[in-house]
Amino acid sequence: MKRELKRGTIELVLLTLLEERERYGYEIVAAIEEGSGGRLEVRDGTLYPVLYRLEESGFVAPRWETPERGVPRKYYRITAEGKEELVRLEAEWREFAAAIDAILDSEGGQ
């Protein structure tokens, strides 16, 4: 999947996944690939900066967890503001996709 198409959608995807439950970054990379049926891939070098942006905006909140065995993990949960943002982003996505489809369907169908 080309890079440019993804732009502006990763925050929506992240908030959607974090609304279901708390997750840590490395886990999210796999969740995106799985949840999209292998069609969408996001690198960790992409993911972490997005999480920081969301954190700065107050849409997610982190929590370190150091298990008895294993590498420390930084879990993120969605905040109340994050849920509101998710509603906005999803509406924006639906409207955008509808706009593109409107052009494709009206013109291509002739």
Added chain:
Amino acid sequence: MKRELKRGTIELVLLTLLEERERYGYEIVAAIEEGSGGRLEVRDGTLYPVLYRLEESGFVAPRWETPERGVPRKYYRITAEGKEELVRLEAEWREFAAAIDAILDSEGGQ
């Protein structure tokens, strides 16, 4: 509509509009807004560079027309290669949108 979401879709939109018929840049700006039901807007400062990229790639071909009255217009038509590219871009868009929707629907629906 936010800027980032549009990225990667404008070439698809342009080729779709040009597949229907020859058009000139200034006309396309209005056609996009109308064809999307007012949901999608593209500035002329965005449009022209996209047309040049498409022309360089051989996907569209320009033709100047100087009418008896009025400002000269540069009409673009889609080429055979452009039609192939359009098929690719549309498939890519459909798959991408399906990937996003798969994540939204599976997670949001619980």
Added chain:
DNA sequence: GTATAATATCTTGTTATGCAAGATAATTTG
């Protein structure tokens, strides 16, 4: 007839963000 608006194309610089490529560190496995 001159000024203003509308039509139309084009250019420059800014900005945002996804990603490659690495660095770091702990843990597990061979």
Added chain:
DNA sequence: CAAATTATCTTGCATAACAAGATATTATAC
């Protein structure tokens, strides 16, 4: 102990949409 795996983080690059202008012709208003 060496190598692979898990996990987070950083730097620099590339791309493309846009704002803000420049330019030029034609149409309209005064």
